Amino acid sequence: MMGKKVALHTLGCKLNFSETSTIGSQFLSKGYQVVEFKEKADIYVLNTCTVTEHADRECRQLVRRALRQNPNAYVIVTGCYAQLRPEEISQIQGVDAVLGSNEKLKLFSLLDNFEKKEMACIYVSPVSQTNEFGASYSTDADTRTRAYFKIQDGCDYKCTFCTIPMARGGSRSMDPDDVLAEFSKLIKSGYKEIILTGVNVGDYGKSLNTKLYDLLCRMTDIDGNFRIRISSIEPNLLSDDILRLTAQSDKMCRHFHIPLQSGSPKILKLMQRRYKTEMYSDLIHKADQMINGLGIGVDVITGFPGETEEDFLTTYNFIKDLPVSYLHVFTYSERPDTKAITMSGRVDIFERKRRNNMLRILSDKKKNLFYQSMEGKELRVLFESENDKGRIKGFSSNYVRVALDFDPLLVNEFCTVTVESAGDNLCQGKILENNKSFDLIAC
Ligand code: SF4
Known part of the structure; x- marks a missing residue:
């Protein structure tokens, strides 16, 4: 086994990155050498995403790129796209194994010595059975500056544009004692910033009869030279308790990323988001007043079906008036099997991009203003x-x-x-x- 090489590539979110990192650690512990994806390797692992607009094309391109380096390599495709389209992926020439969300971190027990067979093998359990929690984190092991630590997976929400619950299953969380044990290990090994990740981090603990706030209290009670950042939190889950803790504890980063998606009440309803614009606005103003210098990032989608120019301007003006510091703007793109794809009022693709561009300009302005407000501080x-x-x-x-x-x-x-x-x-x-x-x- 010694001397064999594996190369890994991640598409998508920080959660995927943390899981790829764990797959890499599994290979290291079995004596493999982890190399760059552009290098020649014996095994290539591709951790895919379904949010990516051209997941299929990207997947094909990456498989081809791997095989150019080594035509005899064993190619594994896993991740959300693999969960949703296993048959399609197994047909891509050169793919040897397709692993679903439940199987992602079990490749050593499932794949027999990584021996190439005539047909690609598929290990994808139905999403209704995707209920295990696979612990993972990704780190910059060389410098130990920050670690992305997955504490939650899956989502029980039903946002009409989103395929993540179909790919990752229902909400589930890592046991709090296990979180604390892993967290302490990361701190002891020198990591200074721990970024808590998940699909719906604010939902942490739901299935375990505990809450994110309780976990944060236990984490901030630990002695050490570190700080905690929450990667993203749904507005309806950002409680007053968490705001107070953030205001009081130097170990909590004064920063939240709070998805909005639309500032139009009509579009929010069509998206089946779990809050109203008034609630969002109240939350942002309250957080801004409670926490000195708070940085707030916002996710927004442009061109959702039915979004008229008026709806878009409502969103634009809504965000313009909020004390937020930057935006992550996404252009709506149709996803198979979602409710949104069946909705009327399709927005022209150029129009979606124009709106996206307008919000990006607004984001730059917001960020500049926020940065300028830091002068002298x-x-x-x-x-x-x-x-x-x-x-x-x-x-x-x-x-x-x-x-x-x-x-x-x-x-x-x-x-x-x-x-x-x-x-x-x-x-x-x-x-x-x-x-x-x-x-x-x-x-
Ligand atoms: S909260 Fe909505 S957008 Fe986020 S993962 Fe769940 S269903 Fe998708």
Whole structure:
């Protein structure tokens, strides 16, 4: 077995990245060498996504790319797209195995020595049986700056545009004691920022009779030099308890990513989202008032079926008036088997993109304003490792990108920085003289 090589590639979200990382660790523990996807390997693993607009094309291209490196390689395709379209994927020339969501982290027990057979094998259990929780996290093992830690999987919601529940199954969570044990291990091994990930992180604990807030309390009680970031949280699940904890604990990042999807009440209803615009607006204003310097990111979709110009402008103006700091804008694209694909009022693709572009411009304005509001303020920044033309960069707790002159002593360290100026997507900072020996106390 020694000397065999595996290459892995991830499409999609941070959750997929954390699972790919766990698959990589499984191969390492079996004596494999993990190499880049562009290198020659004996096995290629492709962890797919269904949110990607051209999942099938991308999948084919990546399989071809793998086989160009090694025509005899064993090719495994897993992930959401594999769960939804196993037969289709098994027909792609060169694919040897298709693994569904439940099987993703079990490839060593399912695949017999990775020996090529005439036909691709398919291990995909129905999504109704996809109820196990596969623990995983992804890390930048070299620098130990941040780790993406999966604590939740699946979703019980029924947003009409979304295929994720069909691909990943119902909501389920990692046992809180197991979370705490893994979390403590990550902290002890030196990771400074732990990003809690999942499909619907705010739903954590539902099946276990506990809540995300309880878990966060236990996590923030742990001693150490670290901070916690929640990757994303549905507005109806961001409780006052979590807001209060974030306001009080330096271990909680002052940053939330809160999907909105549309600011039009009519479109929100068609999307079957679980909140109204008034509730969203109240939440954002409340959070902004409770938590000093809070950074807020927002997901929005443009061109959902039935979205008229008026509906879009309602969304635009709704967001314009909210104290949020940036947007992630997605163009609606039809997904097979969703309710939305059957809805009338299809929006022309160019129009969807025009609206997307308008919101991106609004996002830039929001971000610039937010960054400018940081001028003169002190931010606690966790620096990364890269020397980018003599500069070192990092994110503050409230998700502001800050740069300083490169200093190797700053790599993977928290440091309090005064923001001197704010530019496009970056603030320039300086360390105060009396702060030069950056301390290692919790941020
Ligand atoms: S909350 Fe809605 S959009 Fe998010 S994963 Fe669940 S169904 Fe999909």
